[in-house]
Amino acid sequence: MGGEAAGPVPHDQHDFALWEKRVDALMILGSARGHFTVDGLRRALEDMGAQAFEDMTYYERWVAAVNENLIEAGVYSLEELGAKMEEVKARGDTYGEAQNV
Amino acid sequence: MPHDHHDHDHLSPSGHPYREDNDAPLSYWQTMEIAIRELMVEKGEFTNAEVNAQIDAMDARAPANGAQVVARAWAEPDFHAALMKDAAQATREMGFDIGPMNLVAVENTRDVHNIVVCTLCSCYPRNLLGLPPDWYKTRAYRSRTVKEPRSVLAEFGVTLPETTTVRVHDSTADMRYIVLPARPEGTQGWDQAQLAALVTRDSMIGTGLPKEPE
Numbered sequence: 001m002g003g004e005a006a007g008p009v010p011h012d013q014h015d016f017a018l019w020e021k022r023v024d025a026l027m028i029l030g031s032a033r034g035h036f037t038v039d040g041l042r043r044a045l046e047d048m049g050a051q052a053f054e055d056m057t058y059y060e061r062w063v064a065a066v067n068e069n070l071i072e073a074g075v076y077s078l079e080e081l082g083a084k085m086e087e088v089k090a091r092g093d094t095y096g097e098a099q100n101v
Numbered sequence: 102m103p104h105d106h107h108d109h110d111h112l113s114p115s116g117h118p119y120r121e122d123n124d125a126p127l128s129y130w131q132t133m134e135i136a137i138r139e140l141m142v143e144k145g146e147f148t149n150a151e152v153n154a155q156i157d158a159m160d161a162r163a164p165a166n167g168a169q170v171v172a173r174a175w176a177e178p179d180f181h182a183a184l185m186k187d188a189a190q191a192t193r194e195m196g197f198d199i200g201p202m203n204l205v206a207v208e209n210t211r212d213v214h215n216i217v218v219c220t221l222c223s224c225y226p227r228n229l230l231g232l233p234p235d236w237y238k239t240r241a242y243r244s245r246t247v248k249e250p251r252s253v254l255a256e257f258g259v260t261l262p263e264t265t266t267v268r269v270h271d272s273t274a275d276m277r278y279i280v281l282p283a284r285p286e287g288t289q290g291w292d293q294a295q296l297a298a299l300v301t302r303d304s305m306i307g308t309g310l311p312k313e314p315e
Contacts (some may be wrong), residue, residue, distance in 0.1 A: 002248075008256060022156065024156075080140060081136055
């Protein structure tokens with residue numbers, strides 16, 4: 001992307017949402033546990049393809065990359081993740097409701 | 102007495118507005134974040150307290166750290182030399198540990214202006230500046246800074262003489278940059294706290310200049 005044409009630099013700024021800070025923490029703690037390196041995250045991000053950079057937000061891409069690396073490292077399985085996500089969704093319709101049991 | 106909010110439809114039972122982030126419909130990726138975090142805790146990889154401590158540490162890092170470093174480099178020639186030689190070590194000794202990464206300080210002078218970008222993604226000297234601003238992570242900034250830095254700088258209100266050399270530094274996962282801006286004129290005899298107040302975040306990324314003394 002470096003060197004490609006693009007429009008003006010947008011100056012909007014949003015405060016990081018709690019879930020985004022948690023993704024950042026998952027990245028740092030998962031890396032500190034030795035499950036992946038920044039290169040592993042980078043590879044997952046690049047494998048997503050250019051469209052992901054249009055359609056997903058920054059921390060959406062990061063959580064997807066962290067997840068892919070943790071599954072590859074065998075920390076949990078795809079099945080475990082799927083079951084847990086269903087459990088989380090069943091708690092409520094908002095992040096606030098779903099984040100805690 | 103609850104705060105005096107006017108739009109009562111958006112108040113929680115406690116009288117505070119709902120945080121927008123937490124009452125929007127739960128997204129797929131938020132669901133995944135919660136699921137990963139809980140699986141990791143269940144498997145003993147880390148605790149919720151460690152996640153919270155990590156977020157607190159992240160929130161505590163701010164451009165004020167970098168401003169302290171810059172002010173000290175302006176005021177103390179020995180520290181200036183140490184910073185230019187090995188910025189990771191020099192800032193670590195001030196308590197701003199960058200971990201295993203390299204940190205390079207690049208100095209602005211009358212003839213040279215430095216600007217930092219990460220064309221890959223968002224690498225940034227977080228130990229000194231906190232989390233990167235949104236624009237730093239945008240496609241526009243990352244694409245154009247390496248190609249047309251002067252026009253990007255102009256958008257940020259920095260117009261440099263044609264005779265000034267512009268150097269663009271592209272960060273990587275293990276190599277980060279901090280710009281040491283030029284010390285403003287008219288600050289002779291100022292103490293480091295006064296100097297630090299002139300140092301803006303953008304002046305340490307290179308998209309801005311320090312404030313002028315009033």
